[in-house]
Amino acid sequence: MSIIIDLNSDVGESFGAWTLGDDARVLDYVTSANIACGFHAGDPQVMLQTVRLAHDRDVAVGAHPGYPDLVGFGRRAMACSPQEVYAFCLYQIGALAAICQAEGVRLGHVKAHGALYNQSAKDVTIARALVQATRDAAPGLILLGLPGSRHETAARELGVPFAAEAFADRAYERDGSLVARSRAGSVLHDPQEVADRVVRMVREQTIETAEGASLHLHADSICVHGDNPAALAIVERVRQALDGAGVRVGPLRDVLSL
Amino acid sequence: MSIIIDLNSDVGESFGAWTLGDDARVLDYVTSANIACGFHAGDPQVMLQTVRLAHDRDVAVGAHPGYPDLVGFGRRAMACSPQEVYAFCLYQIGALAAICQAEGVRLGHVKAHGALYNQSAKDVTIARALVQATRDAAPGLILLGLPGSRHETAARELGVPFAAEAFADRAYERDGSLVARSRAGSVLHDPQEVADRVVRMVREQTIETAEGASLHLHADSICVHGDNPAALAIVERVRQALDGAGVRVGPLRDVLSL
């Protein structure tokens, strides 16, 4: 049996006159696009263009809802109630779903952005709001999130398909959490090192922690970035390494056998 | 054959801590709710609550997209390109569609708000953008708009079902346009006078113009307001007068025999 893994990236993060990232290029390498939905980044035209870019490359489209915080890029924790989170996730997913509908594209998954990702990973009431919106916005959406976190708990509870993601370029602690960005060595920059780690993650379901121990890690998808040339160099190398190792890079739906 | 007419009203125009209008009451009288979608008014929670209010009263739900101008309540003309209008209408309609989906409600129609309504009534490129978004966001949506305007032109061109609306409380010019709000007598305030006009509009398809002439006017729906007690008094009287005159007040879909 061949191994299959999804590669996902956050795209569509431009806004109005402002461009962020090189979506056309990163979408050449990944199989899932998490498209910003206008609250922390993205605007309706950017969303439409990004859906088209993904569709042209046969990349699966997902919604990437975030907090209503444009100036903070959705990275600042906000004390929103579960009711608020539910409603604004539904809103954002629906906005993208209509754009997909117009382009003849199936909306396939949802991944929370930034502080919403982090808060829903820790707080099950926020996670449930996110998962309920995922379940209610359209039938069959997959939640893409952090394995072992409240993302997974809430998705299992509510019967929403869950896909686990790992981070190509981040150092891990022994408990499977990410080393805080404030610590030295938390983010890896060498393309070959990252590519080697990803191949090992996928083939052996293990990763070496910051302290050198071996950690079991199951991932359905690997998150990569395309917001600068160095990030793109990593994506390219990761994709080549996976292809070279005989790993099939394919959409979440195939990984989860849905 | 009995006559049937729809009554529509703009609702869901509250935002965050700010309340506008008495939606629960106006929804007791109308058959179509045009729900603001967050760009000029409405927020995700208000949208959800308004869909529930409409659903509870068996009132048909429509999207009421507007310009991205919260402080101007979507009433200020903006020089948006057709591409911009298309994308932000798709976005807004989709956001409401997902909320409807979550509540088990069918989204039935689209009516533009404020300056977008006025500009799309006059400019066929804007009208086409609105109608294309209506057509592309979900199958079978009806465009509710101004008869004889570019709303109707574009809907006919693109094969989108069109419902014509008349205004209960506005004075008409001889050419069927509305008397400008800046002129005296442009808005009618007496509930009985408005109710009598509406009954005549519906039964005889005529209306008396500001100058006293008789004007032919076909309407599938009558637009009423609920944003203040005087407006509500008018809605109540109009509904009573229609019921009393044996006119069936029913949803757009029935009026258009869809």
Next chain:
Amino acid sequence: MSIIIDLNSDVGESFGAWTLGDDARVLDYVTSANIACGFHAGDPQVMLQTVRLAHDRDVAVGAHPGYPDLVGFGRRAMACSPQEVYAFCLYQIGALAAICQAEGVRLGHVKAHGALYNQSAKDVTIARALVQATRDAAPGLILLGLPGSRHETAARELGVPFAAEAFADRAYERDGSLVARSRAGSVLHDPQEVADRVVRMVREQTIETAEGASLHLHADSICVHGDNPAALAIVERVRQALDGAGVRVGPLRDVLSL
């Protein structure tokens, strides 16, 4: 020596088409107006109109900056850095200062709004950012805040005049903090009871806690609300009671002998 106290109220909280509170009436009773600055409420025209209303009634004008969260009315905690808080407070205070300049009014004080008030009361880094912005935006501004909190700490540290406020209609714990709104009895509704408490606060510098103990409390200003008829009834009664008790109700500058 006569006793003197300031009465302050949050005003200018309307936005665009949405009206909140009856500013013209509450400004008949208070001596300090905390005017929202466009981030959580208020827009430039509302700010201008509110400065005029205050000026007409000889009410001192202060800035009421809040988090950039319109839909949440600035009530949701946000993880903003001190640098962010400093910059957006400076921005909001300056915006109001120019409107005051245009109207020939002296901007006199700053009071944080909602979640920014609460977070700066607890977190000294946020409090310092608020106080630095108060100090840097214009010479001589007073910080109005919670006595014994980080508001006071930071103001003393940075040499900014501090005015302590008490809440007319809130129950107090033994340590001088407010009883949480979620608890029964946390908000007082009887105008006479509130008025009696305020007179005692001012004359005896004590207040009865929720448990019936007597608590020492020094206040330079009493915060009252005007956002509904019941709140206005309380303001009116409080003002009458103070006038009747021979307490002079006057501006912060006089209370602090600046």
Next chain:
Amino acid sequence: MSIIIDLNSDVGESFGAWTLGDDARVLDYVTSANIACGFHAGDPQVMLQTVRLAHDRDVAVGAHPGYPDLVGFGRRAMACSPQEVYAFCLYQIGALAAICQAEGVRLGHVKAHGALYNQSAKDVTIARALVQATRDAAPGLILLGLPGSRHETAARELGVPFAAEAFADRAYERDGSLVARSRAGSVLHDPQEVADRVVRMVREQTIETAEGASLHLHADSICVHGDNPAALAIVERVRQALDGAGVRVGPLRDVLSL
């Protein structure tokens, strides 16, 4: 007597996570910085950083207010009333003024942005609103605008110092207006050609029109751009050419002998 000219550029147009232009570099060449004020671009932190960059280079600081249209970058015409324009210009100028005050910098001028620039150049009621805000926000501010337009009319009427700007890289019609961007040759791209034109503009107060005629043109300031490497190359060449021609490049205040 030596000739003196100001060079101005629009800066501070980044927003949150999005960067636009290379402000640090363009500020090495110009003498006036028009800083975006948060409505169409810029946020409080960007404004603060931009004021510091300008201050470090001894570049004069001006406010660059625009329409409240972030997604449209203030480039879309909006039907705002003069009252709205007055209030939001006052607001934006004041916000920047407080940031200048905090940095010990004198705010010196105001230049409208994008669609507000264009609409106020044509419509005297909008121009007056802009000029009144300039006059009322702080004493002594200069309006920088289009010579012969309503900018100049309104500034003269209201006694506000007016500085005329010319565009280094734009082709001119015979009547002194700019060739529409939609026409071929409307924007000049060759640094040496632009530099030669600017030197001639400054020394001879003439410019060659698109049709080859010679047009009289008085400018107090030349507008240059820094939003891409090609634009920066032009700015650098223009500055070198002026320096080489013995023209003093200096602040507006010196140009106008204020």
